[in-house]
Amino acid sequence: MTQADRFFGPLADVSADAGYGDDHPPRVGFFTDTSVCIGCKACEVACKEWNELPEDGLEFTGTSYDNTTQLGADTWRHVAFVEKQKPATTVDLGLPGVGPPDEQKDVAWLMSSDVCKHCTHAACLDVCPTGALFRTEYGTVVVQEDICNGCGYCVPACPYGVIDQRKNDGRVFKCTMCYDRLKVGEEPACAKACPTDSIQFGPLDELRERADKRVQDLHDQGVDVARLYGADPEDGVGGDGAFFLLLDEPEVYGLPPDPVVTTRDLGSMWKHAAAAAGALLGVAVAVFAGGRR
Structure with missing residues (x-):
């Protein structure tokens, strides 16, 4: 089997490729269904509490209710609030309007809880010189903060702009998919805290099947704008371990339309x-x- 087969096809087994053999657990991930996200930020709070992350969102940003604005070294889950003209299809979903009552028919919020994508082929792993970044037996990508030397090579390598350095010491931090919780059979804190099941956790193959059905159900309801992002194993990163159901183009949510692993030509x-x-x-x-x- 070629490296391309392992990374960019339906046979991709990132855990086995990382040396875990054939008896490793199934690859797990997140399916985030933005159509049922209510923007409560329970996932952000749960992530910060469990991982003991510093606060970084107490200043008024002027961008709706989005006080954290983006993923970073201290924000591993970020709920985006996108205010836009409401397409006719969003009426069926009951998306909340904004502004005065007479204007609420025309404006809507699109909400989405963003996170590290735990790529099938992760460029951050390719460029890390110390081994601080590693692939777990669950197929996720984790940073070992005690090994990271703060070189920052992984920051521009990430096609999603997820990885960030802390200003006080330069070390990088990002979502671990609650690796410590996975080790004891618990689901990640964000998924456990989500009140609407917008964030779903489980074996990646099962999540992809569930996501395909959800998109079809929405299409049957007339919501033609619904589409999956990051679920295709043939895309530029071999598919993501955290993928999304979106109700608009990826750029509207601040996501790159066609992400490509930045080390593909190495x-x-x-x-x-x-x-x-x-x-x-x-x-x-x-x-x-x-x-x-």
């Missing part, structure tokens, strides 16, 4: 570099030999 780059180095060495030997004559 292999060919090294081959070209080796070939160039070999050619230079050959020239140097030829020059040296000619000089001796």
Whole structure:
């Protein structure tokens, strides 16, 4: 099996590829159904409480009720509030309106709880020089804060802009999918706290089947804008361990439309570099030999 087969196809087994053998647990992940997100931020609070993350959202931002604004070293779950003109299909979903009562027919909130995608092919793993980032037996990607040296290579490597450094020491932090809870058979804190089941946790294959059915149900209800993001194992990152049901284009939610693993060309780059180095060495030997004559 080629590396491309492992990373970018239906046979992808990231845990086995990471060295866990055939007896590892099934790969787990998140399916976030934004159509039922109410923006309560219970997931943000639960994540901060369980992981003992510092506060970072007490200042008024001027952007609706979104006080944390984006994912970061101290915000591993971020609930986005997107105010926009309401398409006709959102009326059927009962999305809350904003503004004065006479304007609520035209404006709506789209809400979505964002998180690290735990990519099938994670560029952050490729570039980490210390092994601080590693793939767990559950297929998730975790940062070991006691090994991270703060080099920051993983920050620009992430196609989603998820990984962030803390200003006080430069080390990176992000969602671990509550690895400590998984080890004892508990679901992640955010999923457990979500009151509407917008955040669903479980084996990734089961979540993808459930998500496909949910999209079909919405289409049957006339909600044609519903689509999945990050669920396709043939996409630019081999599919995500955390994927979403969206009610608009990814860019509306602040997500890249076509994410691509940023280290996809590393292999060919090294081959070209080796070939160039070999050619230079050959020239140097030829020059040296000619000089001796």
